Every structure is written in C-alpha cells, then in structure tokens.
Amino acid sequence: MIRVTKLHFAYGSNSKDTLNGLNFHIDSGEVFGFLGPSGAGKSTTQKILIGILNNYRGTVFVNGLDLQKLTSDFYESIGVAFETPNLYTKFTALENLDFFAQFYAGETRNPNELLEAVGLKDAANTRVSDFSKGMKVRLNFCRSLLNNPKLIFLDEPTAGLDPVNLRKMETLILAEKARGNTICITTHDMHVADTLCDRVAFIVDGEVSLIDSPRQLKLQHGERFVDVEYRDGDSLKTKSIPMDKLGSNDTFQDILKNHYMETIHSREASLEDVFVKTTGRSLQ
Amino acid sequence: MRLLTALGQDIRFQFRHGFYYAYLVLTILYILSLRLLPESLVYPALIIILFTDICALGFFFIGAIVLLERGQNLTQSLFVTPLRLHEYLLAKILSFLLLSIVSAFLIMLGGSVGGQDLLWFIFGAIFSALIYTLFGLVFAARARHVNDYFVKSLGIGLLISLPILAYLGLFDTPLFYIFPTRATLILLDTLGGDYALSEKLYSVANLLIWFTILSAWVYQRFDRYVRHPV
Numbered sequence: 001m002i003r004v005t006k007l008h009f010a011y012g013s014n015s016k017d018t019l020n021g022l023n024f025h026i027d028s029g030e031v032f033g034f035l036g037p038s039g040a041g042k043s044t045t046q047k048i049l050i051g052i053l054n055n056y057r058g059t060v061f062v063n064g065l066d067l068q069k070l071t072s073d074f075y076e077s078i079g080v081a082f083e084t085p086n087l088y089t090k091f092t093a094l095e096n097l098d099f100f101a102q103f104y105a106g107e108t109r110n111p112n113e114l115l116e117a118v119g120l121k122d123a124a125n126t127r128v129s130d131f132s133k134g135m136k137v138r139l140n141f142c143r144s145l146l147n148n149p150k151l152i153f154l155d156e157p158t159a160g161l162d163p164v165n166l167r168k169m170e171t172l173i174l175a176e177k178a179r180g181n182t183i184c185i186t187t188h189d190m191h192v193a194d195t196l197c198d199r200v201a202f203i204v205d206g207e208v209s210l211i212d213s214p215r216q217l218k219l220q221h222g223e224r225f226v227d228v229e230y231r232d233g234d235s236l237k238t239k240s241i242p243m244d245k246l247g248s249n250d251t252f253q254d255i256l257k258n259h260y261m262e263t264i265h266s267r268e269a270s271l272e273d274v275f276v277k278t279t280g281r282s283l284q
Numbered sequence: 285m286r287l288l289t290a291l292g293q294d295i296r297f298q299f300r301h302g303f304y305y306a307y308l309v310l311t312i313l314y315i316l317s318l319r320l321l322p323e324s325l326v327y328p329a330l331i332i333i334l335f336t337d338i339c340a341l342g343f344f345f346i347g348a349i350v351l352l353e354r355g356q357n358l359t360q361s362l363f364v365t366p367l368r369l370h371e372y373l374l375a376k377i378l379s380f381l382l383l384s385i386v387s388a389f390l391i392m393l394g395g396s397v398g399g400q401d402l403l404w405f406i407f408g409a410i411f412s413a414l415i416y417t418l419f420g421l422v423f424a425a426r427a428r429h430v431n432d433y434f435v436k437s438l439g440i441g442l443l444i445s446l447p448i449l450a451y452l453g454l455f456d457t458p459l460f461y462i463f464p465t466r467a468t469l470i471l472l473d474t475l476g477g478d479y480a481l482s483e484k485l486y487s488v489a490n491l492l493i494w495f496t497i498l499s500a501w502v503y504q505r506f507d508r509y510v511r512h513p514v
Contacts, residue, residue, distance in 0.1 A: 011514055012514050050364055051364075052360070052363070052364070052511075052512060052513070053512060053514065054512050055512070055514065072366045072367065072368050073366060075364055075365050075366045076366050078364070080361075080364040082357065082360055082361065084357050085357070086356065086357035086358055086360050086361030087356065087358075087361070088293075088297065088356065088358065089356050090297070090300040090301065091296075091300070099289065099293050100361070100365060102285070102286075102289040103286050103289060103365040103366050103367050104365070104366060105366065143361065147365075
C-alpha cells in the first residue's frame with residue numbers, strides 16, 4: 001500500500017534534514033503507527049505521504065503511485081484528519097460534512113450516520129464554534145471518512161478526548177480496520193499505539209530506529225518472569241518466579257496451594273519502556 | 285461541480301463573517317455621500333468611489349477572507365480533497381467579483397449616473413475587480429495574520445493607487461501608464477468622459493496583461509505557500 005525508500009526532507013532553507021533517510025512499508029489492511037516525541041518527524045512523514053510536502057528526496061509510493069506525480073485525483077481515495085481540527089466554525093457540523101462530501105466523485109458516506117457513530121447526532125445542527133475540543137476532533141474524524149477512503153491518515157486522533165470518547169474513537173478506528181481499510185496513525189500516546197496498531201515505527205530525530213508489532217516488542221524486551229502478590233498470614237508478600245516450567249515450580253505451587261494469591265503479572269515490557277530503551281528518549 | 289461547490293461555500297462564508305453587511309453599509313454610505321454632494325462634484329466623486337469600492341475594498345477584504353480561512357485551518361483540509369488549486373482560487377475571485385460588481389452597480393444607480401456606452405465601463409469594472417483581488421491574494425498567500433497582511437499590502441496598495449493623482453489633476457507622469465490603476469480609471473471614466481479609442485484599447489490591453497501576470501503569480505504563490513507549505 002505504501003513503500004518509502006531513503007526519504008529525506010528539510011524545511012525551507014534549513015541545511016539540517018528533518019527526516020534522515022527513512023525506509024518503511026505499510027501493508028494493505030494494516031494499522032501502522034508512527035510513535036515518537038514532539039518534533040521527531042512523525043507529522044512531517046505523514047504530510048509527505050498525503051502529498052502536502054512535496055520537495056522531499058527519496059521515493060514514496062502510495063497505492064502504486066509515485067507521489068512526485070501526484071494529482072488531485074489521489075484524494076478521491078484517501079482520508080485525512082489533521083491534529084488541529086480544520087472546520088468551518090460558523091457552519092454547523094452537518095453543513096461542514098455536506099460541503100466537503102460534494103468534492104468527491106465517488107459515493108460518499110451518509111453524514112448523519114457518521115455523526116451518530118461518533119456521538120454527535122444531537123449536535124448535527126450546532127455551529128462548530130460552539131463545539132468543545134473533543135467534539136471538533138470527532139467531527140474532524142467524520143470528515144476524513146466521508147469519501148469511504150481505503151487509506152486513512154490520522155494525526156494524533158485521540159488528542160483532547162476524554163476517556164469515554166477516547167474508547168469510542170479507538171473502537172471506530174478498529175471498525176475501519178475491520179472494513180479492510182489501511183490506517184496510518186501518528187501519536188505520542190503509547191496506549192493508543194499499543195491498542196490500535198498492528199505495527200509501530202519509532203521515530204526520533206527524523207530516523208526510524210525500529211519497526212515491529214507492539215506485542216512482539218513487549219515480549220522481546222520483557223523478562224520471562226511472573227510477579228505474584230499473595231497473603232502470608234497478615235502480611236502481603238511478593239515473589240518473582242521464572243515463567244518457564246511455571247507449573248512445576250515449587251514456589252509457585254506452594255503459593256497456589258497454601259496462600260491467598262491477590263495478583264499475578266507477566267513481566268513483559270511496556271511499549272514506552274521499549275521506546276526509551278531503544279531510542280534513549282522519552283515520548284513526551 | 286467542485287468549482288460551484290467551492291463558490292457557493294465562499295459566498296456563504298463571506299455572508300456569515302459579515303462581509304455582505306460591511307459592503308451593504310459602505311454602499312449605503314457611498315450613495316448617501318453622492319446624494320449630499322453638489323451636482324458638479326457628483327460625477328468625479330462617483331468615479332473615485334467606484335475606484336475605491338472595486339479596487340481598494342477587494343484588495344483588503346480578500347486578504348481578510350484568506351486569513352480567516354487560514355485561522356480555521358481550512359486550506360489544509362480543502363487541499364486533501366480532490367479540489368484543484370485553480371478551482372479554489374477561482375471560487376475566491378468570482379465570489380469577490382460578484383460582491384464588488386453588485387455593490388458598484390448599486391452605487392452607480394444610487395448616484396443616478398448612467399452612461400451611453402457601458403461596455404468599456406463594464407469591462408473596466410470587472411477586470412479591475414479581478415486584478416485587485418489577485419493583488420490581494422499575492423500578499424495573502426504568505427501573510428500569517430491580518431495585521432501582517434495589512435502592513436505588507438498597504439505600501440503596494442498606496443503605490444499602485446498613485447495614478448489617482450493624475451485623475452485629480454495633481455500630478456502626472458508617463459510612468460503611470462504602466463500602472464493598472466491608470467487603465468482602471470480611464471475605463472471607469474468612460475461613463476462620462478470622452479476618450480479616444482486608442483486610450484480605451486490601451487486600457488483593455490493593460491488590464492489583460494496585468495490579469496495574466498497576476499493570475500500566474502497567485503497560482504505559483506498559493507501552490508508554494510498554501511498548498512505545499514514548508
């Protein structure tokens with residue numbers, strides 16, 4: 001779906017490249033995440049993939065199209081939601097969606113159904129200027145889906161959402177994946193990357209340091225131990241036990257048979273741990 | 285179809301942001317001013333007012349509109365749809381042309397001034413409105429804020445308006461023939477003034493040349509600074 005080779009990019013007259021030779025591919029039907037701190041080059045990469053920044057070096061193919069030869073027809077089949085909602089504030093939610101829908105030659109989705117899906121049905125006829133940040137983010141997401149895109153780009157799709165709407169947004173993104181669509185997300189939110197992405201690329205200082213599935217990364221960088229908390233009389237005790245041959249481990253068997261176990265956790269790494277370990281940088 | 289969609293939205297956008305009310309108030313003020321003037325001053329005042337209305341207002345208001353759009357991050361979202369850059373620009377220019385021309389004709393009617401041969405006047409009014417909107421777009425392409433736009437555009441706005449001095453009989457130089465404003469004033473003044481055919485043809489050619497140059501310049505600047513901002 002997307003193939004990027006030796007991608008370099010510098011802003012304006014900056015002699016220093018913002019992107020330093022990125023190589024990656026994104027498969028059809030995949031949710032792919034760019035994970036990195038602010039200023040790492042995630043949004044720049046995404047802006048190149050959607051044709052906004054065009055004076056890059058290297059090759060970028062999207063749907064078999066060399067982006068140096070991009071025409072406006074490219075946008076018939078992609079959907080984009082920028083981090084900052086881009087909406088007509090003196091127009092209602094429905095007016096915004098109706099307007100943008102008219103630019104597409106193909107069949108578009110019903111704006112009312114999209115608004116209902118993101119919980120904005122009751123605000124359909126409210127002007128965007130009266131929307132909260134979270135409502136604007138959700139409406140922006142609706143706009144990106146209007147043309148039934150096969151490829152969707154989402155820049156920080158959960159920024160500004162409360163926990164309820166965050167979960168709703170995650171469900172909606174996964175629903176798009178279930179429809180067979182390819183989704184490219186940029187985020188600095190480790191939880192979002194972990195929950196939604198089939199694979200993540202760590203970007204720091206314009207370089208991709210690692211690409212893999214969140215699960216694989218957490219297992220590879222974790223330790224094969226389980227941490228058990230249990231009651232021994234009145235006191236709470238903790239034991240770390242090797243995961244291999246756990247069923248025949250005497251300590252584990254003793255806790256199971258003779259004590260009240262309160263918690264048990266495998267010691268895989270968190271995605272943030274892996275990020276810090278691999279890049280030497282934090283996600284903030 | 286995309287052009288009509290964009291044009292319709294631009295007209296509604298301008299309406300909701302109060303531009304139609306602003307034009308209406310200004311048009312009424314212009315008409316009232318003309319009615320209050322002694323009869324001998326009505327005609328020259330009308331030409332200056334039409335020049336201001338068609339040229340200066342378009343020049344400044346188009347910048348305000350583009351910056352309002354940019355303030356709402358709209359250009360980014362428009363250029364990730366199949367909307368072409370020339371369609372985006374045409375919608376802006378045509379929506380403003382409509383506003384300027386309707387307002388100009390209302391002023392003309394309100395001032396009770398009519399001409400024998402309106403063709404030269406109409407051509408002058410339309411192409412002048414187009415050219416000054418394009419001038420505004422040239423500066424709006426890179427401006428970050430409304431203040432930034434006004435500071436950058438005010439100097440050039442005043443500079444290209446210098447041929448008014450010649451129209452008022454204060455100062456003249458052959459260099460003014462390069463300015464689009466010279467051609468604008470001649471064609472607007474055909475309403476009541478007597479001009480040789482060669483002067484009218486010069487004015488048409490002047491405006492067409494400026495229109496061609498500015499169209500290409502606006503397209504190039506919007507492509508570089510708005511559609512593909514770096």
